[in-house]
Amino acid sequence: MQKRYLPVTILVVVLAVLGIGGYVAPLLMPQAAPVSPQRILLPNAGGAVVFDHNVHAGLPGMTCSTCHHDSLTPTPEPASVRSCAQCHGQTFDAAFRKEHVSRYDRDACVTCHHYELDRKKWGHKRHARELGVDCRDCHHKDTGIEPEPQNCADCHEAGAAPTHWPAEPGTPPNLADAVHARCVTCHEDLFAQKVNGCASCHEVKPMREQPAEARGKVSPLYADCVVCHEAGGDRLLLGRMDAFHKQCMGCHESAGKGPFKKGQCAQCHTSK
Incomplete structure (x- = not known):
C-alpha cells in the first residue's frame, strides 16, 4: 500500500469504528427509564389533535390518575401507565369479553371490576324477635309451596349472581333474586339507592x-x-371519542376555561 493512502485508510477505519460503536453502544448501556411523552398526536377523522402532555401534567393538583384512571397510584411509573386507546375504542361484544381476560395485565381488572359483594349478618333473630316479623312474612305464605318454613337455599339455587329478572312460571328464581324480591317489600328505601344501598346488607370489598x-x-358472580x-x-365502557370528549371537555368545563363547547372543536x- 502506498504511503499516500495510509492517512485515508486510517481515517476510514476510525470512522467505521465510530459508526459501529454508535449503534452498538446504546445496546450495551443500561436502558434509561421511560419518561412521560411531551406531546401526543391523536389521529382523528375530524382533524388530528396535538395534545401537550407536559403542560397538562404540570397543572396544579393534576396527577397521572386524573386522566389515567386505571392507575393504582396517583403517580405511577410511566412504563405502567396504559394509553387511553388500550381500553377505549373497543367494541364491547362477546369477542371483547372473551379476549380482554388475556389482553390486559392483571392489575387492570380492578379498573372495571372495582367491587365485590360478600355476605353480611343481616339479623334473622332481630327480624323475628325485635321487629315482630312473622316467619311467613319472609317465607312462603302458600303452604302448598312450603308447608313449613325452610332454608331458602333448599329450593332456590345458591351461588348464582342476581339476574334482576322475574322467574319463569314453575321455575324457582335463584337465591339472590328470591331474597332481593322478598327484601324489597320492606326495604324499598335501600333498593331505591341502587348500588349505594348494597352495603346495607352486603360487605363491600x-x-x-x-x-x-x-x-x-x-x-x-360479579364479573358482569x-x-x-x-x-x-x-x-359503561365508553368508546374512544366519547371517552376523550368526556375527560377533556369535562375538565375544561369544570375549570371554566379552554374548549368545552360544541362550537369550539377547532x-x-x-x-x-
Missing part, C-alpha cells in the same frame, strides 16, 4: 385495596357489570 396477587382474581349497575358494559382539532 374494594378490589383496589386487595393485595397485588389477588387483584386479577375476579369472582364470576349489570350485577351492580343497571347499564351494561357497552354503556381549538383542539387541526383542519383536515
Whole structure:
C-alpha cells in the first residue's frame, strides 16, 4: 500500500469504528427509564389533535390518575401507565369479553371490576324477635309451596349472581333474586339507592385495596357489570371519542376555561 493512502485508510477505519460503536453502544448501556411523552398526536377523522402532555401534567393538583384512571397510584411509573386507546375504542361484544381476560395485565381488572359483594349478618333473630316479623312474612305464605318454613337455599339455587329478572312460571328464581324480591317489600328505601344501598346488607370489598396477587382474581358472580349497575358494559365502557370528549371537555368545563363547547372543536382539532 502506498504511503499516500495510509492517512485515508486510517481515517476510514476510525470512522467505521465510530459508526459501529454508535449503534452498538446504546445496546450495551443500561436502558434509561421511560419518561412521560411531551406531546401526543391523536389521529382523528375530524382533524388530528396535538395534545401537550407536559403542560397538562404540570397543572396544579393534576396527577397521572386524573386522566389515567386505571392507575393504582396517583403517580405511577410511566412504563405502567396504559394509553387511553388500550381500553377505549373497543367494541364491547362477546369477542371483547372473551379476549380482554388475556389482553390486559392483571392489575387492570380492578379498573372495571372495582367491587365485590360478600355476605353480611343481616339479623334473622332481630327480624323475628325485635321487629315482630312473622316467619311467613319472609317465607312462603302458600303452604302448598312450603308447608313449613325452610332454608331458602333448599329450593332456590345458591351461588348464582342476581339476574334482576322475574322467574319463569314453575321455575324457582335463584337465591339472590328470591331474597332481593322478598327484601324489597320492606326495604324499598335501600333498593331505591341502587348500588349505594348494597352495603346495607352486603360487605363491600374494594378490589383496589386487595393485595397485588389477588387483584386479577375476579369472582364470576360479579364479573358482569349489570350485577351492580343497571347499564351494561357497552354503556359503561365508553368508546374512544366519547371517552376523550368526556375527560377533556369535562375538565375544561369544570375549570371554566379552554374548549368545552360544541362550537369550539377547532381549538383542539387541526383542519383536515
